[in-house]
Amino acid sequence: MDFLLLVFAFRYLQKHEQTKNLYPQWVDLFFKGFIAALILFIIELTLDAPDVFLRWFAHVVNFAIVYAAFNRQEFSPIKVYVNAFLPIVVVYFVQDVTKLISTEFYNSYETWFDTAALFAWIWLFAQYFINRKQRKALEMERIKAAQQELQFKQSEKLKDALEIQVAERTAEITAQKEELLKTLNELKSTQSQLIHAEKMASLGELTAGIAHEIQNPLNFVNNFSEVSSELIDEVEEERAKTGDERDEKLVSEILADLKDNLLKINHHGKRADAIVKGMLEHSRSNSGEKVLTDINALADEYIRLSYHGLRAKDKSFNADFKLNLDPELPKIPVIPQDIGRVLLNLINNAFYAVNEKAKEKAKEAQEAFQPVVTVTTSVSQNKSGLSEALIVVQDNGHGIPDHIKDKIFQPFFTTKPTGAGTGLGLSLSYDIVNAHGGELKIESEPGEGSSFSIFLPIQE
Amino acid sequence: MNILIVDDETDVEILFRQKFRKEIRSGAMTLNFAFSGQEALDFLGQDNPPQVVYVFSDINMPGMTGLELLKRIKERFPQINVSMISAYGDSENYEKAIDSGAKEFFTKPIDFEYLKNEIAALMNKHKSNKP
Numbered sequence: 001m002d003f004l005l006l007v008f009a010f011r012y013l014q015k016h017e018q019t020k021n022l023y024p025q026w027v028d029l030f031f032k033g034f035i036a037a038l039i040l041f042i043i044e045l046t047l048d049a050p051d052v053f054l055r056w057f058a059h060v061v062n063f064a065i066v067y068a069a070f071n072r073q074e075f076s077p078i079k080v081y082v083n084a085f086l087p088i089v090v091v092y093f094v095q096d097v098t099k100l101i102s103t104e105f106y107n108s109y110e111t112w113f114d115t116a117a118l119f120a121w122i123w124l125f126a127q128y129f130i131n132r133k134q135r136k137a138l139e140m141e142r143i144k145a146a147q148q149e150l151q152f153k154q155s156e157k158l159k160d161a162l163e164i165q166v167a168e169r170t171a172e173i174t175a176q177k178e179e180l181l182k183t184l185n186e187l188k189s190t191q192s193q194l195i196h197a198e199k200m201a202s203l204g205e206l207t208a209g210i211a212h213e214i215q216n217p218l219n220f221v222n223n224f225s226e227v228s229s230e231l232i233d234e235v236e237e238e239r240a241k242t243g244d245e246r247d248e249k250l251v252s253e254i255l256a257d258l259k260d261n262l263l264k265i266n267h268h269g270k271r272a273d274a275i276v277k278g279m280l281e282h283s284r285s286n287s288g289e290k291v292l293t294d295i296n297a298l299a300d301e302y303i304r305l306s307y308h309g310l311r312a313k314d315k316s317f318n319a320d321f322k323l324n325l326d327p328e329l330p331k332i333p334v335i336p337q338d339i340g341r342v343l344l345n346l347i348n349n350a351f352y353a354v355n356e357k358a359k360e361k362a363k364e365a366q367e368a369f370q371p372v373v374t375v376t377t378s379v380s381q382n383k384s385g386l387s388e389a390l391i392v393v394q395d396n397g398h399g400i401p402d403h404i405k406d407k408i409f410q411p412f413f414t415t416k417p418t419g420a421g422t423g424l425g426l427s428l429s430y431d432i433v434n435a436h437g438g439e440l441k442i443e444s445e446p447g448e449g450s451s452f453s454i455f456l457p458i459q460e
Numbered sequence: 461m462n463i464l465i466v467d468d469e470t471d472v473e474i475l476f477r478q479k480f481r482k483e484i485r486s487g488a489m490t491l492n493f494a495f496s497g498q499e500a501l502d503f504l505g506q507d508n509p510p511q512v513v514y515v516f517s518d519i520n521m522p523g524m525t526g527l528e529l530l531k532r533i534k535e536r537f538p539q540i541n542v543s544m545i546s547a548y549g550d551s552e553n554y555e556k557a558i559d560s561g562a563k564e565f566f567t568k569p570i571d572f573e574y575l576k577n578e579i580a581a582l583m584n585k586h587k588s589n590k591p
Contacts, residue, residue, distance in 0.1 A: 212520070215547055219569040220471055226572075227478045234481075257478055264471060311520055315552050320523035 002058030003041035010034035084127030087120035209309030217268035292331040319371035345425040346393040353397025394451040400444040466517035497524025519546040
């Protein structure tokens with residue numbers, strides 16, 4: 001039966017992974033060993049009585065393999081099975097040695113030897129199955145580990161891919177940020193350009209009004225100086241007369257008129273002067289200096305400029321304006337050109353509103369509509385009891401619909417047709433009044449008109 | 461001869477009174493002044509028929525413009541002569557004024573010589589019309 005062990009042993013070694021991978025030349029040798037062991041096993045089975053020589057040969061080969069398992073690398077795979085088949089090898093060897101020494105002793109104890117051999121075979125199979133089970137468990141572990149390894153590699157790959165993606169996205173976001181910053185800067189410069197343009201546009205609207213407002217006093221200056229010269233001629237005529245013919249009363253009357261005329265010339269010269277100064281102040285880039293300003297005079301000046309400006313631009317335009325100025329209103333510290341712009345914007349809007357309504361009423365040919373813009377100044381008290389200057393610009397135009405009331409102070413919001421308004425007037429006015437520590441409020445009754453109230457602190 | 465001058469600039473009164481001092485003194489001319497269109501209409505409505513034979517009106521006035529006043533006067537008192545005075549000598553205003561029946565169209569600054577001649581011509585006509 002020893003050869004059966006060798007059959008298994010050579011077959012096992014021949015099929016083992018280690019032999020295939022590390023010692024391919026041995027595969028053939030192990031195969032030859034397997035064939036030889038198989039043939040010898042068959043020969044032994046066919047013989048009636050076991051051949052002593054073959055048996056001893058099998059013992060030697062078996063022991064040689066056990067020895068090789070521990071000493072030769074090529075045979076090392078068999079090491080795990082040595083403890084499985086060694087009992088069989090030893091039992092048969094002891095059996096044959098005993099038979100050789102004393103056949104009598106062997107015969108009387110033959111059943112013992114057979115039992116030992118049987119147990120050795122049972123041992124071998126038990127060992128084989130245990131070992132196989134362990135190997136299977138190990139194999140499972142190995143597969144699991146390999147799977148984990150694979151998963152790990154996959155997640156590594158994924159991680160790398162993600163990192164690349166993150167880098168790409170970061171670059172994209174950075175580029176976007178740069179672009180947005182650029183756009184922001186462009187917007188900022190556009191904004192300041194627009195504010196400047198709005199200022200220039202309001203100045204443009206003013207020029208016609210200014211021209212008219214300067215032309216009128218200049219006409220008076222010219223007319224009064226001309227008439228004065230004529231009056232002097234008259235005085236000289238009278239002086240040339242003698243005695244009773246001379247009308248001294250007329251002479252003193254003319255002289256009094258002459259003095260009045262000079263005062264008128266002076267008055268109208270100053271009027272033109274103030275308008276030119278006002279225009280210069282309006283166009284001047286913000287010096288931002290607050291000076292004590294007569295709000296009544298400012299309101300009076302700007303309502304006239306606005307009225308005559310609109311008249312000059314649009315011949316069909318007409319509206320009445322009223323000034324209810326409180327003489328008790330003290331001078332207050334403001335930046336005059338800024339507050340002037342606010343007044344101009346509000347007054348222009350008011351005239352625009354009444355004119356729009358007047359045009360519609362004219363079309364409908366309904367009841368007579370009297371377009372009127374009123375500017376009222378007064379002293380009021382704020383919540384904390386401090387005195388404030390209150391300027392109200394009121395019109396009897398169409399009013400502001402409720403749904404756009406919140407929007408009218410937004411930059412670029414305009415109800416005027418494209419090109420007719422920048423949409424910045426009210427927004428800038430709001431900012432200017434706020435910068436003065438004041439408040440700009442609206443009240444509007446759709447269909448009845450609007451009123452804009454500017455509250456400005458009297459004390460700094 | 462009664463003349464009404466309409467302008468929102470009050471100093472116009474002083475100017476005209478001095479320019480026509482002699483005529484006023486001699487009693488050949490009476491000057492009246494109104495400082496808005498409405499005031500002018502009110503003044504003209506005081507007497508029926510009005511004493512005024514000639515109205516000079518500024519165009520550019522708040523409230524009722526000179527052109528509107530012209531239309532109203534021509535509706536109610538077609539016999540009164542009305543001339544316009546404007547700071548802008550543009551054709552649009554001119555055509556409107558003439559179409560509405562204005563006699564003359566003066567641009568500021570007013571040429572008083574021309575105005576005097578115009579009034580003198582009118583006064584002669586006025587005199588000859590009277591019995």
